[in-house]
């Protein structure tokens with residue numbers, strides 16, 4: 042807690058020194074895991090970080106038992122642990138957290154975090170995210186609830202987590218763990234499954250009247266629609282978004298619907314607290330606990346201002362399963378200019394985190410279309426939030442909208458989406474693209490419950 046608090050006031054250079062010392066400690070710990078020992082040995086004696094071969098999720102999972110520094114951890118028993126939803130939030134072997142990823146970018150991953158890492162994530166959430174000046178007096182810190190092991194920093198509001206609740210995902214598992222530590226706080230925290238019908242979610246939220254809602258951007262957009270049409274009637278002070286990319290227009294829609302602050306968390310099952318957005322809506326990276334290397338498709342460094350193909354994560358907080366130059370799969374751009382909020386923590390824009398870039402055929406040849414652009418067009422110009430765009434071929438986009446809404450509303454929304462998309466595609470030199478209406482509504486990922494909004498289903 043103290044180390045996180047101190048680093049809040051350090052400059053970039055001082056934090057880099059801290060990160061280097063933590064990296065040395067991590068590399069030492071990593072020698073106890075055969076997979077990492079081999080990777081470090083191949084990098085040579087000097088072991089500069091850049092000399093270590095990047096690690097893909099598939100290799101980590103194939104050599105899972107060799108990736109951990111606690112020999113009692115075995116994939117077979119880990120699999121039995123995560124097969125049991127009753128054990129979400131429990132400590133595996135009485136001492137570690139196990140989090141899974143949804144598998145949206147390939148095969149699902151399983152990640153082990155030690156108690157020191159959990160306390161660092163807790164401290165980062167509590168002191169850096171929640172201590173954001175705009176949130177400090179009015180928002181939440183479940184991490185500071187009585188009995189939670191952290192100092193009670195003040196008012197603990199009613200927090201609703203709207204998420205996939207049936208898996209050992211980082212968000213729900215973390216909150217369940219905190220609830221176990223602090224059962225007295227259970228009346229102030231409500232975990233709601235996103236897989237249930239929308240009217241039940243709305244009913245649960247109306248009843249609970251949360252002051253803070255944590256969820257995915259796509260779910261938050263839906264809630265804004267429900268609030269604006271009057272079915273949902275809540276007055277949250279803050280929305281915390283995470284797990285998917287969101288268009289900047291979503292923030293203004295949420296602010297308009299709820300008159301509340303909106304913050305985005307950048308975390309993963311590999312590291313819960315990579316960064317958070319500031320008041321300017323820009324994500325800042327906790328560079329004292331995380332090393333992020335944006336790289337191109339050949340794992341070469343990408344300069345600030347350039348969009349990366351992927352990003353390599355080194356998690357300095359967790360020693361039980363050292364993740365060193367781990368391919369996170371996210372595409373991001375480090376901003377060249379300092380953020381207007383004044384923070385010295387590196388500022389990044391995350392692009393295409395879950396959605397696909399699609400290639401469409403125009404008169405002048407193939408055009409790459411960014412998912413964030415399509416999402417923004419549909420949100421901002423057509424007022425659609427619950428949608429899915431699927432590229433079926435180089436000339437065909439399938440548009441899926443919520444088909445359960447009244448027919449007249451659906452027709453109007455369809456027309457608005459077609460118009461906005463056609464205009465945008467024309468601006469991109471894509472006059473000949475056919476937009477067809479899908480036979481059903483957007484499909485959720487079967488495990489995570491999240492909606493990928495732009496999908497490339499073109500044959501390779």
Ligand SMILES: [Zn+2]
Pocket residue numbers: 319320321322323325380381382383384388
């Ligand atoms: Zn900022």
